[in-house]
Amino acid sequence: MLYDTLYKSLKILLISLIFYMLLRTLLQRPSSRLARMTAHVSNNAVNGGSNGASFAGVSLQDLPKSGTFTSNLPPDPEFPTPSASHNAPRQDLGPRMVKGALYTFVRPEETSDPELLGVSPAALRDIGLQHGQEDTPDFKALVAGNKTSWDPSTENGIYPWAQCYGGYQFGSWAGQLGDGRAISLFESTNPSTKTRYEIQLKGAGKTPYSRFADGKAVLRSSIREYIVSEALNALHIPSTRALSLTLAPNSRVRRERIEPGAIVARFAQSWLRIGTFDILRARGDRKNIRKLATYVAENVYSGWESLPSILPEPASATSSSTINPARNVPLEKIEGKPPGEENRFARLYREIARRNAITVAYWQAYAFTNGVLNTDNTSLLGLSLDFGPFAFLDNFDPSYTPNHDDHMLRYSYRNQPSIIWWNLLRLGESLGELIGAGSRVDEDQFVTEGVTKDFAPELIKRAETIIERVGEEYKAVFLAEYTRLMRKRFGLVSENAKDFDELFSEALDTMEALELDFNHFFRRLCSVKVKDLENEEGRKWVAGRFFHAEGVTGLGNNEEEAKARIAKWLERWRIRIQEDWGSDEEGDKKREEEMKKVNPKFIPRSWVLDELIQRVEHGGEREVIGQVMEMALNPFQDEWKTGDRKQEERWCGDVPRGNRQMMCSCSS
Secondary structure, three states: OHHHHHHOOHHHHHHHHHHHHHHHHHHHOOOHHHHHOOOOOOOOOOOOOOOOOOOOOEOOOOOOEEOHHHHHOOEOOOOOOHHHHHOOOHHHHOOOOOOOOOEEEOOOOOOOOOEEEEEOHHHHHHHOEOOOHHHOHHHHHHHOOOOOOOEOOOOEOOOOEEEOOEEEEOOEEEEEOOOOOEEEEEEEEOOOOOOEEEEEEEOOOOOOOOOOOOOOEEHHHHHHHHHHHHHHHHOOOOEOEEEEEEEEEEEEEEOOOEEEEEEEEEEEOOOOEHHHHHHHHHOOOHHHHHHHHHHHHHHHOOOHHHOOOOOOOOOOOOOHHHHOOOOOOOOOOOEOOOOOOEOHHHHHHHHHHHHHHHHHHHHHHHOEEOOOOOHHHOEOOOOEOOOOOOEEOOEOOOOOOOEOOOOOOOOOOOOHHHHHHHHHHHHHHHHHHHHHOHHHOOOHHHHHHOOOOOOHHHHHHHHHHHHHHHHHHHHHHHHHHHHHHHHHHOOOOOOOOOHHHHHHHHHHHHHHHHOOEHHHHHHHHHOOOHHHHOOHHHHHHHHHHHOEOOEOOOOOOOHHHHHHHHHHHHHHHHHHHHHHHOOOHHHHHHHHHHHHOOOOOOOOOHHHHHHHHHHHHOOOOOHHHHHHHHHHHOOOOOOOOOOOHHHHHHHHOOOOHHHOOOOEOOOO
16 A cells, blocks of 8 residues: 555665665764764653742642543553443453554552652652652552552543554564553643653553553662752753652562562653554554654644744754744645645654754763663653663763663664664654645545545655755754864853864763763863963863773773873864853853853762762662762752762762773663
8 A cells, every 4th residue: 555655665764774774874983074063952742840939839639630641542452441441350451463553541550668769859759759758658558550540430530551553673664563552641730830740650550551461660770760850950950850769668570680679650742652653653553653743842842833944944053043943834834846745744853853963962961871762662752661770880981881681783872863763764654644644634535535646646755855954954953063062061151163173072072082071071171270280280180080990991091192182282272262161260260160060060970870869779868879870860969968978079080990991781
């Protein structure tokens, strides 16, 4: 049929390959072209900000709750209502294949003797809950999966659900995946900010999408997700969030070994992902592709009018129209000239691409490596999503992957920008029919019957043209945002066309060659005084502070040559800093203050998380969870109120040599 022919088109696949390889080549090493990037970009990514100190919050009972997702999208036809699911034996729900649906109503499994290990105060505030709600029995029962907002006696309230989606894993189609151990409880709306979040439990039991798994999550991975979700948000990196961590002491979960189970209560403005479209496209479900796209525009984003207008000129990292495109385009308006006219679905695709470009720019600027960037782990809102074998880089090594199963380095730090674009191309294939239809997208015949033979060539050409153009826009937005972030991290205010090659690129090359710690380099650079860089002797003295405790490392490196290389870079940096801040002590002080606002002292490194896991799981400690969370929520501070200053400095200090560049498995 024409629908299948469209998405198997060799032309679309050729575009996929060309742009994947082009972007990969472009981003593996900065070129002179990158030096022409802009100073700022509008960050529209949503990662949940503070609701302000003036709002005290409400009780869990009074928190507004809704089920917009389940009210607007098709349910599992075998259990189409909450009562049908609730009255069925739980084992009858699955695992099984679910078709023609985007979710299944399913309740969490009960947890016996749950222990609440931690609650993020920032998450509590951003959801809109009062301080102290975490101590109530209702809260503890809710986040343990022992209570829902649905009343079986009246059938009122919101019944929990699990999403259906598919995905490409390591580049291969994996079929139906879905929420195999995540169950959404309801959507909540912060009464102050009016921000709506979908509250979800991870590790709450089997769903129809569990496949051969048990629906559980182990304490080890749950601690990691609980901490990193909040850490990324505190670093201003768009991310899903974590509200609480609950131990399931009687749950023994088999992974590589028998481990204790746990549940993370997490939340996001949407848990929809590219894989949600993937499964519909694979099944030829064009009706629900359209319905899902409409839902995303109208209920996940702020309506069709919020999406970006067509760019008046080719995408460029230095163009204000690329960085801050016009919006408020009427729903039915068609923009542009043949063969690339854009309808509202093309604008939706562009917005999703733009959001993901901004997020991956943050990852690269802060050296966060997701580890498993499958399409089912790529958010339609551009959020960091589903944390498995993630890590922040220790030594700067672009080829590093924290996933010990990623033998081909597909998801390495270096490849993240190109992999996200590869995933977005899969989304382009799913939306290709809607994008390519142009002005005919709402015609009855197209909506009900699909693409006619005569219309197919025009549609395919238009879809190819738009996807190609979105690829250029993705690159431009990524480069603009990455440069903006790096400029701030290096303490620069003004733009200079030479900065990327002479400062940014050379600093990264030096870090890689000398095996310097990425995060420590920037934090230590904050406190460097311009007066100490006025001569070669001073620059070499300052260079020594960037080494590890054991001194210079790396094959063929010696201390004198290493110091000379860093000193040469410091001289270039000094000149630029003096241009922006002057050379007096007051300028140095202001610059240090600004740099410390964007260069964290603490990040949840793998070795810190590993120590935390050992102390909680094997040592029975509890207070340490709150101590790490306190630091993760306030990463730019010089010190914290954990009660253990020595421990704070150790966690922020040199990474033990044997614990650098740690790797872990996807098993969680």
